[in-house]
Amino acid sequence: MSKRYAVVLAAGQGTRMKSKLYKVLHPVCGKPMVQHVVDQVKMLHIDEIVTIIGHGAELVKSQLGEQSSFALQAEQLGTAHAVMQAKEMLDRKDGVTIVVCGDTPLIKAETMEAIFKHHEETGAKATILTALADEPTGYGRIIRNEDGLVAKIVEHKDASDEERKINEINTGTYCFDNQALFAALSNVSNDNVQGEYYLPDVVEILKAQGEVVSAFQTAEFEETLGVNDRVALSEAERILKKRINEGHMRNGVTIIDPMNTYIGADVQIGQDTIVYPGTYLMGQTVIGADCEIGPNTEVQDCEIGNETIIRQSVAHDSQIGSNVNIGPFAHIRPKSNIHDEVKIGNFVEIKKSQFGKGSKASHLSYIGDAEVGQDVNIGCGTITVNYDGKNKFLTKIEDGTFIGCNSNLVAPVTIGRGAYVAAGSTITEDVPGEALSIARARQVNKENYVTKMNLKK
Numbered sequence: 001m002s003k004r005y006a007v008v009l010a011a012g013q014g015t016r017m018k019s020k021l022y023k024v025l026h027p028v029c030g031k032p033m034v035q036h037v038v039d040q041v042k043m044l045h046i047d048e049i050v051t052i053i054g055h056g057a058e059l060v061k062s063q064l065g066e067q068s069s070f071a072l073q074a075e076q077l078g079t080a081h082a083v084m085q086a087k088e089m090l091d092r093k094d095g096v097t098i099v100v101c102g103d104t105p106l107i108k109a110e111t112m113e114a115i116f117k118h119h120e121e122t123g124a125k126a127t128i129l130t131a132l133a134d135e136p137t138g139y140g141r142i143i144r145n146e147d148g149l150v151a152k153i154v155e156h157k158d159a160s161d162e163e164r165k166i167n168e169i170n171t172g173t174y175c176f177d178n179q180a181l182f183a184a185l186s187n188v189s190n191d192n193v194q195g196e197y198y199l200p201d202v203v204e205i206l207k208a209q210g211e212v213v214s215a216f217q218t219a220e221f222e223e224t225l226g227v228n229d230r231v232a233l234s235e236a237e238r239i240l241k242k243r244i245n246e247g248h249m250r251n252g253v254t255i256i257d258p259m260n261t262y263i264g265a266d267v268q269i270g271q272d273t274i275v276y277p278g279t280y281l282m283g284q285t286v287i288g289a290d291c292e293i294g295p296n297t298e299v300q301d302c303e304i305g306n307e308t309i310i311r312q313s314v315a316h317d318s319q320i321g322s323n324v325n326i327g328p329f330a331h332i333r334p335k336s337n338i339h340d341e342v343k344i345g346n347f348v349e350i351k352k353s354q355f356g357k358g359s360k361a362s363h364l365s366y367i368g369d370a371e372v373g374q375d376v377n378i379g380c381g382t383i384t385v386n387y388d389g390k391n392k393f394l395t396k397i398e399d400g401t402f403i404g405c406n407s408n409l410v411a412p413v414t415i416g417r418g419a420y421v422a423a424g425s426t427i428t429e430d431v432p433g434e435a436l437s438i439a440r441a442r443q444v445n446k447e448n449y450v451t452k453m454n455l456k457k
Ligand code: UD1
Pocket: 009, 010, 011, 012, 013, 023, 024, 052, 073, 075, 076, 077, 078, 079, 080, 081, 082, 101, 102, 103, 104, 138, 139, 140, 141, 153, 155, 169, 170, 171, 172, 197, 198, 199, 200, 225, 226, 227, 228
């Protein structure tokens, strides 16, 4: 097999988005468009991926990191000019180069693989991925000769009324013989309505040289949707959401209302898990089997075991075990590790804490920077006082302890194994194991106080 290279075009500002965020960084189903494209490209056994960056270069670079090499297009003079920036990196290499736009987030690896195959089989110097669009406005049109072969591509803005009636469009994905591509690029002019160097003009140049240019038409127009404005962005969101949700349902996940369930492209969910409406599952979240998630729950970058229930709650960047019961209205903040069979009830906030197997915080608590052992019962309203205004400190709550309601545990502090803390205590010193600690003022009853003070009318 010949060597394969990829060029991802991601330097444009995306004026039509009317946004301070650069176009290719706009998320679709929680992931930036350019990341969707690169993730699919990565599945193709490519020898080198070069992303063309310009607007928001640093941000695109930090998004993609090691996954790509980068070439800077300092001024955005058009898509041909963009590809030219990869010349130093790819120019003399033998092989096939796929060019993809960073604003076509729905393109699938299998479609790119098909165009690669088609290109390799036909021995063409260029192969264009085309599609039939119901509404082709804005896209480049494929102009074919009488013999059915591609003659050229005309941009919407440059097209005649007659040409605008053509509904076969350029999807913006192409395969090129690498050397032929870079040779042809230097002949592209900017003599057009937009004054830009158009990559599709390479087609006409190669044709004039007597080379074979081929078109590969995909039946999936939806997959090639180019996002130029926020209307198209919402369209992409709708299509990808449907694709993702259907994928999970076919894998045995119940989604009660797929229209109102938002799952990121990389989320994994086990069989017989039920996802209720209004739920957002994002990032690198992995959910086990037989769980119940939602309604109205947000989970980002969490690993969740089996048979766990999370209702109307928020959980970020944490580990949550099996048979755990969370919510309603709980907040699991980053770096928490909730072990199996734990219960985190209503209005409980957990931050950067370990929560041992079988432990419970059922109501109204803040547990931050804590190590909670197994089988601990944290009474209603317990607070770890972890912050002195400057630094954060650790609270250790050992196995089998019972923390009475409305206690303050002023860190750093350790509650020893099996100890009891009386309700309403403010604990500032370590409590030995098996002890009962009472840290509050004694109750004083002033008999007949009201009568003496004449308070009663
Ligand atoms: C382009 C194609 C059009 C095709 C459509 C498919 C050209 C001239 N037109 O049009 O035929 O139907 O895609 O979606 O290629 N970019 C750069 N540098 C530049 C200009 C653009 O990196 O100087 C990048 C953009 O960031 C974007 C991609 O190239 O990711 C496409 O550019 P865009 O301006 O969106 O092209 P379209 O007008 O959509």
